[in-house]
Amino acid sequence: MIDILKATAAKIDEEKDYLTELDNEIADGDHGVNMAKGFNAVVAKLDAMSGKDIGSLLKTTGMTLVSTVGGSAGPLYGTAYMKAGSVLSGKNEMDEKDLVAAMEAAIGGIQMRGKATTGEKTMLDSLCPAYDALKSGVEAGEDMKTALTKAVEAAETGVEYTKTIKATKGRASYIGDRSIGHQDPGATSALYILQVLLDNI
Amino acid sequence: MVGVVIVSHSQTLAEGVVELAKLMASDAHIVAAGGLDDGGLGTSFEKISNAIDEVYSDDGVAVLMDMGSAVMTTEMVIESMEGRKILMLDGPVVEGGVVVALEASLGTPLEELQEKVDEARDTKKIEK
Numbered sequence: 001m002i003d004i005l006k007a008t009a010a011k012i013d014e015e016k017d018y019l020t021e022l023d024n025e026i027a028d029g030d031h032g033v034n035m036a037k038g039f040n041a042v043v044a045k046l047d048a049m050s051g052k053d054i055g056s057l058l059k060t061t062g063m064t065l066v067s068t069v070g071g072s073a074g075p076l077y078g079t080a081y082m083k084a085g086s087v088l089s090g091k092n093e094m095d096e097k098d099l100v101a102a103m104e105a106a107i108g109g110i111q112m113r114g115k116a117t118t119g120e121k122t123m124l125d126s127l128c129p130a131y132d133a134l135k136s137g138v139e140a141g142e143d144m145k146t147a148l149t150k151a152v153e154a155a156e157t158g159v160e161y162t163k164t165i166k167a168t169k170g171r172a173s174y175i176g177d178r179s180i181g182h183q184d185p186g187a188t189s190a191l192y193i194l195q196v197l198l199d200n201i
Numbered sequence: 202m203v204g205v206v207i208v209s210h211s212q213t214l215a216e217g218v219v220e221l222a223k224l225m226a227s228d229a230h231i232v233a234a235g236g237l238d239d240g241g242l243g244t245s246f247e248k249i250s251n252a253i254d255e256v257y258s259d260d261g262v263a264v265l266m267d268m269g270s271a272v273m274t275t276e277m278v279i280e281s282m283e284g285r286k287i288l289m290l291d292g293p294v295v296e297g298g299v300v301v302a303l304e305a306s307l308g309t310p311l312e313e314l315q316e317k318v319d320e321a322r323d324t325k326k327i328e329k
Contacts, residue, residue: 034243066277070243075273113273171269 001054001094002046005061008196009039015192022185026178027171030071031185038069038077053092058085058102072170073186076110076123083109096144103131114169121167121179123186126158130194148198155191162187203305203314204256205231207298208249208266208275212236218265218295222302229302230256244274253278253287261286261311265297265318286311292318 012019012035019032042064049057062081066074084102088094094102107127111117118128133154137147162184167173170186205222209215215235222231234252237243253262264279264287266272272289279287288311290297300321301314309317 028242030243066274067246070237070241070245070270072270072273074244074246075270075277078277113276 001057002050004197004200005039005046005057006043007200008193009036009043011192011196012036012039012189015189019185019189022183022188025182026167026175027185028071031073031189034069034071035073035077035189038065038074041065041068053088053090054094055085055087055089055091058082058088061085072114073189076114076186079109079113080106096138096142096147099144099148100131100135100138103127103134107131116169119165120169121162121165121172121184121187122169123184123190125162125165125184126155126187126190126194129158130155130190144201145198148194148201152191152194152198155187155194159183159187159191202230202258202308203260203311204253204258204262205229205298205301205305206249206252206256206262206264207231207233207235207294208244208252208264208271209233209235209294210242210244210267210269210271212240214267214294218298221295222299225299226302226306229306230258231298231302231305232256244271246274246278249275249278250281253282253285257285257287259286261288263287263301263305263311263314264289265292265294265301267294288312288314290315290318292322296321296324 016032016036020029023029023031042061045060058081062078066078083105087102087105116122116124118124130151134147134151137150166177167179172179207215207218212235215233219231219233232252232255234248237245256262264275266275275289297318300317304317
């Protein structure tokens, strides 16, 4: 899990300018920089945490994001990681059923914190279809890699879908219809997190 | 006296609201929690926690926030302080901040402050 979190931080850092550019088009242009700052702070804590269970790692990640990101992604991703951490508390390995449960808790946390649902041009528009694909794959008996591959594809479709809809949550909702045609940065960063997970299991 | 915390993405905005409120209520326990720890734009969990601690008493603390992460981060700070008397107020930060500081300094209890903010929101500045 430490490797996955480090790889996530590296991916976010690599894409921070692109995420910021996406955010600039529709909102306050801080998403990439804020996320990179948060995940770099997470990386700084990870080395001291080797040997800890997955739950503790994810909870620390969440708490660090809340206190370092600064924008809405902080409380949203922070809550998501903390909720996923609670589900995986005490575990040193994660099977496909654990992943489904963790992702369900993470999405529940984002919905609770952001009072948001799908179709509002947010990170939920890539996360929710990804979760649905993952869950049905696992229920159909697929292994983690197969189910997660489908989840990432669903998230990619979700990111494309955000271009077609108007933002009704978050800062981008201030520009209303003018947000149509632009890809949501939160949905995009959520896709990166899932891609890194797939590449590292 | 109820303590008051102004949360904004901008440190100067939060401090400005405190400055303005103090003009009306110089003895109010009102503090700013604006911007990030490095002074940049955003909301800081730590700054909000410290601000609440600074003005906390048994009478409680009222928090007014600007938007987005200001609201969500404040929510998380309050959840981390379980059992304490802290209330988020929904309304305009400038007008609400002034009214809440004034009311708090006059001894209005925490439970009645939202109503005062609602009145501040509904007050027309330009008569037609």
